[in-house]
Amino acid sequence: EDKVVQSPLSLVVHEGDTVTLNCSYEVTNFRSLLWYKQEKKAPTFLFMLTSSGIEKKSGRLSSILDKKELFSILNITATQTGDSAVYLCAVEAVQKTSYDKVIFGPGTSLSVIP
Amino acid sequence: GAVVSQHPSWVICKSGTSVKIECRSLDFQATTMFWYRQFPKQSLMLMATSNEGSKATYEQGVEKDKFLINHASLTLSTLTVTSAHPEDSSFYICSARVALYRPQHFGDGTRLSIL
Numbered sequence: 001e002d003k004v005v006q007s008p009l010s011l012v013v014h015e016g017d018t019v020t021l022n023c024s025y026e027v028t029n030f031r032s033l034l035w036y037k038q039e040k041k042a043p044t045f046l047f048m049l050t051s052s053g054i055e056k057k058s059g060r061l062s063s064i065l066d067k068k069e070l071f072s073i074l075n076i077t078a079t080q081t082g083d084s085a086v087y088l089c090a091v092e093a094v095q096k097t098s099y100d101k102v103i104f105g106p107g108t109s110l111s112v113i114p
Numbered sequence: 115g116a117v118v119s120q121h122p123s124w125v126i127c128k129s130g131t132s133v134k135i136e137c138r139s140l141d142f143q144a145t146t147m148f149w150y151r152q153f154p155k156q157s158l159m160l161m162a163t164s165n166e167g168s169k170a171t172y173e174q175g176v177e178k179d180k181f182l183i184n185h186a187s188l189t190l191s192t193l194t195v196t197s198a199h200p201e202d203s204s205f206y207i208c209s210a211r212v213a214l215y216r217p218q219h220f221g222d223g224t225r226l227s228i229l
Contacts, residue, residue, distance in 0.1 A: 034217055042120075042207055042220035043158070050215065088157060095171075102148060102218075104158040 002027045004091050004105035012111045017079050021108045023089030024071040031100075033065055033072050036088040038107070043088055046074070079112045086110070117141050118210050120221025128229055129200060135193045135224045137208030143188035144210035148218060149181070152205045164191055198228045 004025045013019055023033065032050045036043035047056045049065035049072060056063050060079075065072045076083055089105040117140040125133055137147060146165050150158040162183050164170035170183035180202075182194040191210075195202055205225050209218035 032215065036220075041222040042118075045116075045217045045219060048215075048217045090158075100146065100148075100163050102160050102163075104160070106157045
């Protein structure tokens with residue numbers, strides 16, 4: 001059965017700390033891995049990763065994928081209270097019918113305290 | 115760019131009513147749209163995937179006759195919850211994607227409460 005696992009499920013840090021969020025997956029016909037940030041409403045897109053070893057960076061956030069070991073990490077440096085959110089990892093896989101299969105992980109709830 | 119609008123944001127209705135939720139891509143054409151359901155403090159659960167002009171593909175355990183999906187154009191998909199019951203109360207989120215190898219962009223979700 002396809003699955004996406006995230007760890008930790010919950011994390012509390014102080015402003016300025018660096019955090020690493022983990023996502024591992026077991027998915028047939030992997031196509032891409034995505035990271036999203038969800039605050040009160042809909043998830044907002046952070047990164048899409050398709051190739052191993054290529055770091056994607058946006059400001060204080062960065063992410064990398066290891067397709068051999070089937071995991072990805074999301075790093076946030078110099079955390080701010082505005083980084084408090086649930087971070088979702090999702091894996092897209094190709095189906096025989098050419099339709100997508102999208103599996104979301106349970107999310108990591110990050111709380112950044114002043 | 116990549117804005118997805120979902121309407122309504124919140125609906126309360128009586129048991130037995132049918133409810134329609136709209137999902138629109140405002141500034142791009144979406145070849146594929148997705149519908150998710152999210153329970154409190156849980157992750158998103160994919161309900162169905164739809165390509166414009168085709169029948170939706172439903173995930174296992176999702177009733178096709180209960181959750182009717184129509185993707186009539188490249189900018190609009192609708193989800194109709196037919197004969198809704200209290201157990202259908204949930205947060206429903208749509209997303210849209212331009213093409214393969216492009217990320218999904220999400221609407222703000224619809225909170226559905228069935229009394």
